[in-house]
Amino acid sequence: MKTIRTLFAATTALCAATAVSATELEVTHWWTSGGEAAAVAEFAKAFNATGHTWKDGAIAGSGGVARPIIISRILGGDPMHATQLNHGRQAEELVEAGLMLDLTDVAEAEGWRDIVHPTSLLDSCTVDGKIYCVPVNIHSWQWMWLSHKAFADAGVDVPSNWDEFVAAAPALEAAGKIPLAMGQQPWQSSGAFGVLTVAIAGPDAWLEVNANKNAEVAAGPEYAKVFQAAAAARAMAANSNVQDWNQATNLVITGQAGGQIMGDWAQGEFQVAGQVAGVDYTCLPGLGVNEVISTGGDAFYFPKNDDPEITKAQKELASLMLSKEVQVAFNLKKGSLPVRGDIDLSAANDCMKKGLDILAKGNILPDGNQVLSADTTGQIEDLMVEFWNDPSITAEDAQARYAEIIASAD
Template identity: 40%
Template structure:
């Protein structure tokens, strides 16, 4: 009977090798806590979220569903379609456990509607040590100019300088990372947080658009349509020099039995005070009045945040734990850098989806994709972005 009460169907989009290994850690922790895990993996974030919402609206909700740490689930909260997990949050002390950008994303109108499972940074630089050696690159680039110089050396060595997947969300991710790293926190926040249309047409913003488009010259012809993990594979096998991608990419390196600092390197930005874009994944709990399902939801929320689960999951996922009181000694070199950065709140930068609605994010993604893939002028792209940011 206990098993029937804690049976949990969990919808998620973790289907790559590294991601599958990571989600098994969540499943194993839930099983160890006495639950029965029913895995519903759906490839692609948009597809998985749409499936979860369709199930909720159709009256056959899953126990939990994955979303990003963002405004993606505000509409279903407003529609009264989610259960809160206030009881667990209060008992486990989430207010003291999680950093402010995460709390602001999950605590809506005084209630906790999601359990965060990780802190991802969407704009790490990953590089092949073998490729750097072949190209004669002695040190990690510390400025945008040094970065372009490294790309030139990789190109001259006959390698793909920048491994890039060709999907709209990846192009948006690359733009956001470049805006933060090359433009700085102030420009990024003026645009995304303050939604200042004039910023999009400023010389500083146009300079970022220009250098962003310059990156296209270092991407190979096989990029269009490529999945992110296939781009990461190019770096893993030394065919490409670098990739700008979230720290979920690290799970792919680990899955390939590579070690940070040995076969590959990582750096979270240019220089010691570079902004650290905080993102991540959460699970929400679809509305149900079934006591067994509510019990399962609470057990999931509680289990996901325990120190042991956090370390085991994030070690495989490539992200860092949501809490700072874990024993991180066993975590790799990249995770140690991330945990160190998280101690400096002045470097914390909310990801763009925490700052704008999905509609605005979608409009900007369309504009960035058009700019990246066509001969559109910087002025026209800037004008379109100025109009989109106003909503």
């Protein structure tokens, strides 16, 4: 009896002790695939090293599944302490409703405006001159991944741009390969279309439609070419019966498919599979036509909390995520580009270096999430997933419907 009581006393003392020195922060995110989980572990490791505790709240499924859960928890009065979101317009209303912690003091003390490159990332975090989120990485959609094995099996050279890829497709098909691997989820269909647009119609046309919502350009001849190309790509992806993006990437890794249009997060999968850029796979930024980086990415938001201890820990975590060491460790594992230009990434592989080059040249575009509202994005996704999966919809029909969505976008 006495021992039990001592044990209780000891446990209580232990709990009390930890409560004083460390704060536990629950962090939600949707990084669950192999490469992603390894990257988020870097954050956790660094944060635990400060004496606080990182309570991992991974939500399986992609952002489409996790985001509603995260938002309803914040709205429902049960906020986590920090959460991943894509910066841009997704959290706009949450910030306006005053549900997010204002990080301006940390940002000013550490000079975020000087270290974050490109600064447009920080602009996406800014509402009415105040900063509400920490950008942690740059993820560009504008990539295509090619399997060397698939092209070797088909007896053709690995293409260096989209036109060569289209020309090589019949040979791939003859060798029993799927030319283009595509997952069936709406965001993938819509994203691949965006990449084709930038490559074929050019960045200016893309900006005119997506940022300025110019429906005339969307209905015009440049976009008509994009829709024709997308219809051709649809035929190449006809036999790709997978759902998730990483399953599609896996088709490329194993050489069952020639290539995949997917953002640079796919690179983590190649890394986990032990493949080497330039030897086992090739990456084409901007489909090898218009080499640009779209500056989408992930950011962390910190929902408001009454407890000053937690607020303090939240701000510590915020500054930690932008620190040099954590940026390097995290982005190397994740396969994404760091948000600061002043760090050494000599450990980066071929593809990341290509990306860093383009970034340094300043060939950047905003990401779809930064310019379009979630509602418009949803409408475009509905159209695109239908178009990619139903060959009976002609390119002209799809274009007319697309122009209508752009005309009513806000």
